[in-house]
Amino acid sequence: MSLLIKNIGELFDGYKIIKNTSIYIENGKIKSIGKEEKADEIIDASNKFVMPGFVDCHTHAIFSGYRAFEIEWKIEGLSYKEIAERGGGITYTVEQTRKASKEKLKKETMERIEEMIKHGTTTAEIKSGYGLDTENEIKMLEVINEIKNNAAIDIVPTFLAHATPKGMEADDFVDIVIEEMLPEVGERKLAKFCDVFCEIGYFSVEQSRKILMEAKKYGMLPKIHADEFSCMGCSRLAAELKAASADHLLMTSEKEMELLADAGVVATLLPATPFVLNEEYPDANKMLRYGIEIALATDLNPNCYVTNMQFVVQLACYKMRVKPIEALKAATINAAKALKMEKEVGSVEVGKKADILIMDVPSHLFIPYKVGVNLIEKVIKNGKVIYSQQ
Ligand SMILES: [Zn+2]
Known part of the structure; x- marks a missing residue:
């Protein structure tokens, strides 16, 4: 042919x-x-x-239960915490995702992938992270791998330590991740990357390091959700571990930018997230001046329902003042680097x-x-x- x-x-x-x-x-x-x-x-x-083809290198495309019911609350200006108190937020998604059968999760995720394809995505990463217990995290990764074997595009599975379930201490959850989840994910080769939500109220730098070091033993490469709401040393950890990427980076300091540049960590910027949350955008031009390679992705998740990489490029151009060529590079070859696939795609x-x-x-x-x-x-x-x- x-x-x-x-x-x-x-x-x-x-x-x-x-x-x-x-x-x-x-x-x-x-x-x-x-x-x-x-x-x-x-x-x-x-x-x-x-x-x-666009490489969407950061998505939470697998979940059950849409959160369109939060839109008016968001417009009224309710905080993330207030939305959670009214029954929305990640707790809602975790409940719905735990309840969903593998067939239902697969069907819903495939519909999203079809939408991504129509808008030009030919490679997509998908993270687990709405199960928050061993059974459901494994269920999510099994479905991601089934999709990987059947979808028309390349799918890259990532295990994500996203949050601690209600009523549990973060340290206890980290123990479960290390003793139960990672061994099974690792032995069954269910994920290429291990990602951690490193943030106040989620996982500390120490806890994140512990999880990512353990995942490395199983051959999973590190990625970090870093500096989204605060700058507490998470991108520093990404540099230390030579992570494939540090993602979000809304609050990253100049010192940390220098470290990311030196370590060759790709900065994955997700402008659709501050767009739906009405927040500030990351300083892409400063990162470029430090010599950091920036990637772009949708961050598709129940709180930020964006499947269209063309829109992400538009946000990068208008809201982050990135030149069109740089934005397209970030959405293709640099995004492929964030997935360690630059020799095949991008x-x-x-x-x-x-x-x-x-x-x-x-x-x-x-x-x-x-x-x-x-x-x-x-x-x-x-x-x-x-x-x-x-
Ligand atoms: Zn994310």
């Missing part, structure tokens, strides 16, 4: 813009760029913008998977320009069209 995408008006290859070019694909991989080889199938991309380069988006606009500048419109015409994964607008 071979495919030629010819007459490409503008190509963003993951790093730079190339005008008037072509991509030749054989057996799902990119074989050559700029050469019009004979192919079984041809797509004419005249006046179109072509780019690598850019249009010879030898890589042919994960390619064709958009019905003449240039990359139209992605931030045409706000709120799905610009996708075709989504190609491993050389096959998996979504077409017509």
Whole structure:
């Protein structure tokens, strides 16, 4: 099977813009760029913008129970704590997710993945973290792995130590994570990464270090939810452990930025979260000045229901003043780095998977320009069209 995408008006290859070019694909991989080889199938991309598939490197896509009922409370200005007291928040999601059968969880998550695909995502990470007991965390990871084996796109499973269940001390929960959860996740190879919500009221730096060091023994690579509400040393820990990424980073100090840059930790920024919470955005330009590589992701979760990476790019451009090229780089090749997949996906380069988006606009500048419109015409994964607008 071979495919030629010819007459490409503008190509963003993951790093730079190339005008008037072509991509030749054989057996799902990119074989050559700029050469019009004979192919079984041809797509004419005249006046179109072509780019690598989006890599959504931070999602909580698996959960049960939508929280649309919180929207009016949020608009009224109720705090996270007040919403939790009225029966919303993470406690609601944990209850619903524990109740849900594997079939129900799978069906609901697959619907979200279909939405992600329609908007151009060809690789997605999915975290556990709404079970908060061994049985339900394992259930979530089993479903993520089933989806990984069946979905049209690449799925990357992560074990997340998200919060301590009601009525339990964090230290006791950390013991359960270390004695029960990680051994099973590790032995059954259910997760590539281990992530921790390092934050006041969740897990301390010490507790996070303990969990991530233990996970390393099973070959799981560290990731950290760091500095979302406070700067208490979590991104410092990410640098110390050479984590694949430190995520959120709304409150990160300059000293910590320096450490992240030196350690080569990717900073995954999630602008949809401050958008739905009406909060400040992370200082992406300062991070770039420190030489940190930034990635972008949706943070799709019941509190921030965003499946569209084009919208995340728009937020990065307008709210974080990131240039369109930098934002697209962050949403593709740098996001692939945050998942340690930069050798396979995230850019249009010879030898890589042919994960390619064709958009019905003449240039990359139209992605931030045409706000709120799905610009996708075709989504190609491993050389096959998996979504077409017509
Ligand atoms: Zn998250």
